[in-house]
Amino acid sequence: MEIFYETKKPVVLLTNNFEFTFEDISEIYRLRWAIESLYKQLKQNFPLHFFYGDSVNAIQIQTWVVLIANLLITVLSRSIKRHCAFSQVVTMVRLMLMYYVDFIAFMENPEKTWNDFLAKEMAKSTTRTKSFRLRGLTFEKNKTRSPILRGFEEDFYALLCFTGQQ
Numbered sequence: 001m002e003i004f005y006e007t008k009k010p011v012v013l014l015t016n017n018f019e020f021t022f023e024d025i026s027e028i029y030r031l032r033w034a035i036e037s038l039y040k041q042l043k044q045n046f047p048l049h050f051f052y053g054d055s056v057n058a059i060q061i062q063t064w065v066v067l068i069a070n071l072l073i074t075v076l077s078r079s080i081k082r083h084c085a086f087s088q089v090v091t092m093v094r095l096m097l098m099y100y101v102d103f104i105a106f107m108e109n110p111e112k113t114w115n116d117f118l119a120k121e122m123a124k125s126t127t128r129t130k131s132f133r134l135r136g137l138t139f140e141k142n143k144t145r146s147p148i149l150r151g152f153e154e155d156f157y158a159l160l161c162f163t164g165q166q
Helices: 022-045 056-079 086-096 103-108 110-124 147-162
Strands: 128-134 137-143
Touching: 022 056, 022 086, 056 086, 056 103, 086 103, 103 110
Parallel strands: none
Antiparallel strands: 128 137
């Protein structure tokens, strides 16, 4: 049987089941293709190469966690106005999970979010001078960045490069 879509190439399906109607077979194929696409998405973005436990319960829990995470990231990616690939959203969530940054605002405009974050951190940080003596000379070291900002700068620059903003 051959299925003709208005916007796509025709699809040829072979079957040995003559009890189903043409519409039923095309619907089964469409639903099967959606399952295959979901399975591919799960394999690419949430690798389940090994399981944390050996019991059936542990494997089921890990599988459910992956499915729930996939659902949450799907909702998150659909709430972003700018088009981003699903794998890009997964990577960005992994990188930004422990930072207090508005994720949706960041994905829509990374440069503005970075500048706002810098301004806020610079306002919070105070200039501290640490001096030490070495062989009769006094050295002073200024610390103007907050501890949060020190670790965040390198990660954020990598994120900007990843999103194509740099």
